Structures are given as C-alpha cells and as structure tokens.
C-alpha cells in the first residue's frame with residue numbers, strides 16, 4: 252500500500268467505531284479550549300466533532316500523503332492547477348498589495364491587478380459622488396449588475412453582507428436569470444435616466460447575461476430615445492474586449508480581468524465593481540485586505556493550526572468516511588442571508604466531481620450537498636430533521652459577537668439560540684432525561700434527542716468588510732484543501748455544459764423552427780408546451 256492507501260485504510264478503520272460526542276466531552280474537560288483555533292477576529296470551535304486525537308492525526312496524515320502542502324504551493328505559485336483547462340487559479344493575486352509578486356507564466360500579474368483596481372476606484376468614486384451622468388444629464392442613482400453564476404453570486408452576496416457600509420442613496424440590484432421576470436421586476440420601479448447597467452461576464456458569451464443585456468439595452472434606449480444612451484448607461488466587466496465592443500460598449504468602459512480568475516473566485520476582481528460602487532473603494536480594499544490576511548494564514552500556518560485545513564479535513568471525515576451526504580451552513584446574521592447560496596456554488600461547483608485529476612474514478616466520496624439559511628429562521632423550519640431525523644447533517648454555525656444593529660436584547664437572544672443549537676445537536680436529550688422530566692412513557696421516544704450531531708462554530712467579532720473577506724477566503728481555501736485530499740480539480744466545471752448544449756437544441760424546437768428529436772418524455776413535453784405557448788413567444 253502507498254501512503255495514501257495506508258492513510259485511507261486507517262481512517263476507514265476509525266470510521267467503524269467513531270467516538271460519541273458525549274464520551275469525548277466526558278473524557279476531556281478541556282476539550283472546548285483544546286479544540287479551538289483563532290486567527291485575527293475569527294474563532295473556530297471544532298470541539299463538537301466526532302474526532303479524537305487519533306482520528307485528527309490520521310486526517311492530517313491523509314492530507315500530507317496527498318501532498319497538500321505541495322498543492323497549496325502550486326496554487327500560490329501560479330502553476331496551471333486547473334489542469335483540464337490549462338490555467339492557474341490565482342485569485343490570491345487579486346488581493347495582493349502592490350509590491351508583492353504573483354506570477355503566471357513568469358509574468359508578475361499584480362501591477363495589472365492594481366491598474367484595474369485603480370480604474371474601478373475612479374469610476375466608483377465618480378458614480379458615488381453623482382459625477383457620472385446619464386444620457387439626459389441626471390446623475391446615476393441605480394446600479395444593475397447583469398451576470399450569472401460567478402458573475403452574480405459573489406457581488407450579490409457581498410452587497411447584502413455589507414449593506415451596513417453601503418451608500419444608502421444608491422440602489423444596487425442583480426439580475427441573473429434568463430426568466431424575463433427577473434429583469435422586469437428588477438427595473439420596474441427604476442428610472443432609466445438614472446440607471447447604470449454593469450454587464451458582467453468573463454466570457455461575454457453567456458446566453459442568460461447577453462439576453463438580459465440586450466433587453467436592458469432596449470429598455471434603456473427606448474425610454475431615453477437614442478442608441479447613444481448606451482454609452483452613458485452601460486459598462487462591462489469581462490476578459491473579452493472584442494465581444495464587449497461588438498455588443499456596443501466602448502472598451503474604454505470595460506473593466507478587465509484574466510483567465511486565471513475562476514468565475515466563482517472572481518468577487519475580488521472587477522466582478523466586484525457593483526460592490527465597490529455600493530461600499531466605496533476604501534471598504535472594498537478592506538475586504539481585499541481581509542482575504543489577503545486569510546491567504547497568508549492558509550499558506551503559512553501549520554496544518555494543525557490552519558483554519559481552512561482543519562475545516563476541510565473535518566468535511567472529508569464526514570463525507571468520505573462516515574457516509575454523510577449533506578452539509579449545512581447557518582449564519583446567525585441576516586446580512587449573510589445569501590452566503591449559503593454563494594457557498595453552494597463555491598463548494599458544489601468546485602468539488603462536485605467524480606473523477607480524479609487523472610480521469611480515474613475518485614477513491615473517496617467528494618463534495619456534500621450544501622445548503623443553509625440564516626438562524627434563527629432555519630430553527631423553525633428544517634432543524635427538526637437535523638435534531639431528530641434519520642440523517643446526520645454536519646453544520647457550520649457562523650455568529651458575530653457584536654451586532655451592527657444593536658437593539659435591546661436581540662443580539663444576546665440571537666447568540667443564545669446559536670449556542671443552544673450546537674449544544675442540543677451535540678448532546679441531545681436521552682430517554683432517561685426525558686423520563687426524569689416527567690414526560691409520559693408514550694411520548695418518551697418522541698421527545699428524545701439522540702445528539703452526537705456535529706457542528707463547527709465560527710464566532711467573529713463583528714461583520715466588517717475585512718471579516719467578510721476573511722470568511723470568503725476561509726471557505727475558498729477549505730474547498731482547495733478538500734480538492735487536494737480528493738485529488739480532484741476544483742477549478743473546472745464541465746458539469747454545466749451538457750444542459751447548455753441541449754438547451755441550444757431545444758430552443759428552436761419550442762418555437763416550432765425545428766422538430767423535437769429527443770427521448771419520448773422530452774418530446775412529449777416540447778409538444779405540450781408548443782400547443783400552449785403564446786403565439787408570439789413571451790409578449
């Protein structure tokens with residue numbers, strides 16, 4: 252057996268008799284202090300996990316056997332770690348200060364990063380100050396980002412998360428879906444004379460975004476009476492200047508980025524323009540500094556004290572060895588309500604893979620189904636299953652020690668709920684305890700909580716641009732750790748291609764321009780839709 256096989260075999264052996272959380276805590280009164288890590292304003296409690304020292308040692312051994320340290324260095328050194336597409340994954344360069352070198356193919360990319368950041372900052376300041384005028388001479392007050400996937404989820408999540416730091420005189424919205432309702436409802440109450448569209452697309456070929464951009468252009472030019480309005484009401488974020496120009500946006504008003512920035516890792520690039528306009532360049536740079544801080548922690552901290560490494564390996568333990576298929580992320584802060592959706596893409600698109608880097612079937616199960624909702628709302632919805640269902644759902648709880656909206660005792664109540672949930676999940680309530688509380692025998696089983704349901708808790712001092720930056724980079728690197736352990740490429744996403752290709756075929760079949768040629772189920776639905784669709788399409 253090689254080192255990897257030996258490490259896997261050892262963990263499989265551990266998985267045959269995983270320790271119970273009650274036993275782990277009974278055996279070690281100092282567990283809560285020992286199993287916690289701090290970095291800057293972040294504290295990770297990982298005591299409530301089904302791991303003892305031996306299991307942790309075995310997880311770290313697996314990481315070492317898989318060459319995690321070398322994989323981290325390869326990523327930071329700009330090697331083409333996205334091997335199937337022959338690209339680097341160097342999002343860390345987007346948050347590097349001037350003077351720090353990050354090379355792709357021998358070329359330092361940091362000066363280009365700062366050149367674009369500088370252009371973004373001038374533009375954002377101008378819009379924020381009311382100095383960017385629309386076609387009729389009125390200042391821009393509304394920003395609409397048109398993008399999807401990685402060109403939407405990051406800035407949409409961060410604009411929500413940092414709303415407390417935003418210029419409230421500006422309206423910043425996001426349209427992603429090709430469903431016309433998305434655009435229609437988003438612009439319904441906006442004045443075209445005061446609205447700027449950011450067409451955000453790395454490739455500038457994405458059907459949804461370009462369809463929305465064309466419809467937005469029609470909406471704008473119809474209302475303002477001239478095609479020339481496009482120059483004042485549209486800017487682009489892309490890597491493809493020619494396609495941007497072909498759409499009718501002057502490349503002068505394009506903010507560029509590079510093929511070494513993956514879509515779901517692109518928030519700190521020009522893809523974050525909407526966020527920078529909302530919160531201003533200074534706050535945006537604070538977010539970048541937070542990311543950078545976590546990048547350095549990830550690159551330099553020993554594995555045992557490394558937050559992304561520890562979180563990543565715990566996920567591997569549950570998903571690959573204990574057969575758990577889901578993972579919940581539960582932010583106890585309304586500002587983070589889009590964070591689970593953002594992480595869904597980051598985690599599931601990166602690591603939802605079934606072959607390893609060599610194209611062979613993976614040795615271990617990969618990414619879990621990730622979901623989440625802000626607490627306390629989730630408690631009144633799906634937590635029932637987490638406490639008493641037949642499936643165990645490992646969870647990350649995220650809370651803040653200070654509220655950005657202090658109000659009576661709300662924040663203590665919120666935090667009490669967070670901590671209570673982790674305690675209830677971990678320790679439950681035994682049948683004897685239920686009986687002792689006087690519950691009638693017929694209800695004892697119903698009122699019993701099995702416990703032994705694991706969770707991590709991230710406590711952050713306060714939600715700031717820097718702390719959000721740290722949280723984002725923490726999860727990015729957690730995903731990279733897991734990809735290394737599973738030996739998969741976290742940076743491609745061929746799984747989204749087949750559906751796109753088939754949609755391209757089905758489109759003309761729905762309008763009647765072509766006859767359906769699919770399986771009998773798909774053909775029948777196409778015929779059903781054709782018989783009922785509005786004659787002129789969606790008018």
Ligand code: G6Q
Pocket residue numbers: 399400401402451452453454455456457460513514515516600744
């Ligand atoms: C992200 C994916 C994907 C991508 C969208 C939008 O990592 O690659 O979600 O971001 O498909 O692509 P464009 O930015 O090219 O429009």
